[in-house]
Amino acid sequence: MRAKHINPFVPGGRSATILLVVMTFRPAIFSTPQIATTDIPYKRAVDRHLHGLSSNTRISGGHDAKLADHPWQVALVAADDSDNTRAEFCGGAVIGEHWVLTAAHCLLGVPNQAAIKILVGTDTLDAAGRRLTVDYFKPHENWVKTGHDFDIALVHSSEVLTGTVALWKGTDAQFENQTFVVSGWGAIAWKPDPPRSIKLQAVPVKFVGKDLCGSPVSYGSRLTDNMFCAGDYKNGGVDACTYDSGGPATWSRQAGIYLVGIVSWGDGCGEAKKPGVYIKVSNFAQWIKTQTHQEVF
Numbered sequence: 001m002r003a004k005h006i007n008p009f010v011p012g013g014r015s016a017t018i019l020l021v022v023m024t025f026r027p028a029i030f031s032t033p034q035i036a037t038t039d040i041p042y043k044r045a046v047d048r049h050l051h052g053l054s055s056n057t058r059i060s061g062g063h064d065a066k067l068a069d070h071p072w073q074v075a076l077v078a079a080d081d082s083d084n085t086r087a088e089f090c091g092g093a094v095i096g097e098h099w100v101l102t103a104a105h106c107l108l109g110v111p112n113q114a115a116i117k118i119l120v121g122t123d124t125l126d127a128a129g130r131r132l133t134v135d136y137f138k139p140h141e142n143w144v145k146t147g148h149d150f151d152i153a154l155v156h157s158s159e160v161l162t163g164t165v166a167l168w169k170g171t172d173a174q175f176e177n178q179t180f181v182v183s184g185w186g187a188i189a190w191k192p193d194p195p196r197s198i199k200l201q202a203v204p205v206k207f208v209g210k211d212l213c214g215s216p217v218s219y220g221s222r223l224t225d226n227m228f229c230a231g232d233y234k235n236g237g238v239d240a241c242t243y244d245s246g247g248p249a250t251w252s253r254q255a256g257i258y259l260v261g262i263v264s265w266g267d268g269c270g271e272a273k274k275p276g277v278y279i280k281v282s283n284f285a286q287w288i289k290t291q292t293h294q295e296v297f
């Protein structure tokens with residue numbers, strides 16, 4: 001996101017014209033633990049539309065991914081803007097015939113169900129795909145707008161969805177030394193103008209335990225028991241980023257592939273000692289079951 005102000009002025013008595021060019025970069029790929037207005041994914045999408053901006057910031061260190069390998073991946077798009085490359089503001093995962101799991105903060109500023117659509121059937125934002133109508137959404141009741149705890153939400157599609165991924169309902173006790181895969185159409189680099197990626201990206205991220213991720217040099221007490229971290233703790237480089245929020249982190253096991261995490265937050269993207277922070281899906285199995293009237297369990 002870029003604000004550009006050009007202020008020509010003439011200082012006292014001299015005829016020289018000084019052009020003061022103030023370029024304020026506020027990289028959209030950066031997030032803070034507190035959600036500022038500019039960190040509202042839906043608003044960013046609407047702004048891009050209003051100001052005719054291209055979505056030039058899009059997982060760090062990832063590779064092009066095929067929908068066939070991530071059939072549960074959907075995008076949330078702003079209904080007003082028919083251009084998906086601008087309208088995409090968050091990811092989500094199909095967890096039932098009518099249900100998408102996403103991050104609660106993805107719904108910040110969304111005025112009503114009609115304002116958003118679920119983009120399905122494409123791994124490329126500029127290809128056709130289908131936009132499905134949302135008839136209901138529900139952020140977790142314990143989530144507060146100024147934080148990231150309980151950053152989980154359900155979105156109900158009026159049409160049937162395919163590609164359902166199974167929820168991981170076990171504990172995180174087995175996560176140590178495991179690698180997950182995170183996917184999305186989010187920012188691929190931490191630069192003001194990274195090349196636009198309209199292709200779905202995916203990247204393996206290693207689980208990072210609370211001993212490291214909850215240490216003072218990382219996130220300290222900002223890391224709650226509803227969250228876990230993943231990335232490359234020592235080196236950085238592989239991470240989720242802005243516009244990946246709400247998207248899936250999955251765990252491939254012998255018995256199948258499970259949804260373990262929802263992209264939620266982090267300090268920057270791909271930085272060493274600042275791995276991505278995910279909502280621990282297993283903590284919410286009962287909540288999901290209740291909210292979906294047992295359609296998902």
Ligand code: 4AZ
Binds near residue numbers: 029243268270
């Ligand atoms: C965001 O702003 C965001 N590096 C999502 C994930 C991460 C950082 C920021 C993790 O939506």
